[in-house]
Amino acid sequence: MSDPDRERDSIFDILIVDDTIENIRFLSDFLTEQNYQVRKAINGKTALKTIAVSPPDLILLDVRMPDMNGYEVCQQLKSDPQTRGIPIIFLSAADEQEDKKMGFRVGGVDYITKPFQLEEVFIRVQLQLTIKTLQNRLDYCHQQLQATTQALKVAQQQLKVCQREDFLPQYNQED
Numbered sequence: 564m565s566d567p568d569r570e571r572d573s574i575f576d577i578l579i580v581d582d583t584i585e586n587i588r589f590l591s592d593f594l595t596e597q598n599y600q601v602r603k604a605i606n607g608k609t610a611l612k613t614i615a616v617s618p619p620d621l622i623l624l625d626v627r628m629p630d631m632n633g634y635e636v637c638q639q640l641k642s643d644p645q646t647r648g649i650p651i652i653f654l655s656a657a658d659e660q661e662d663k664k665m666g667f668r669v670g671g672v673d674y675i676t677k678p679f680q681l682e683e684v685f686i687r688v689q690l691q692l693t694i695k696t697l698q699n700r701l702d703y704c705h706q707q708l709q710a711t712t713q714a715l716k717v718a719q720q721q722l723k724v725c726q727r728e729d730f731l732p733q734y735n736q737e738d
Contacts, residue, residue, distance in 0.1 A: 578619040580610040607631030626655035641670035
């Protein structure tokens with residue numbers, strides 16, 4: 564894993580998945596103005612193919628789409644070790660508690676109901692990307708700590724070998 568502080572020189576990449584072109588255009592224009600790189604998919608299957616080629620930093624995912632709904636897309640992404648860490652924010656006109664609960668059950672990190680306010684979307688996107696960045700830093704530090712611990716164990720073993728009697732100079736007990 565590379566150092567996340569060095570990686571963040573690039574712009575965050577957001578994938579918008581919605582079967583309504585107007586929603587995609589509206590969100591895309593706004594997020595692009597906020598200096599995000601934005602990609603688009605008009606259905607779940609296209610989204611999965613796009614993500615397989617190049618995983619985004621965050622996904623804004625419509626729930627109700629033909630053929631494959633957002634919950635199904637999310638479940639597939641969360642079942643794959645390569646994509647399970649991508650934060651998914653659901654966007655939906657479905658405002659029932661059961662819809663929201665389902666979004667969280669399948670692995671979504673947030674749920675925004677339509678019609679949405681752009682500032683609210685922006686703040687929630689920023690929050691999730693901040694959490695993701697901090698998680699990446701924590702993972703990196705954990706890996707560094709594990710490597711250091713392993714190196715210390717090796718050094719400790721080498722020290723034990725060097726301390727064995729046959730490697731130490733023989734001293735006369737009478738001296």
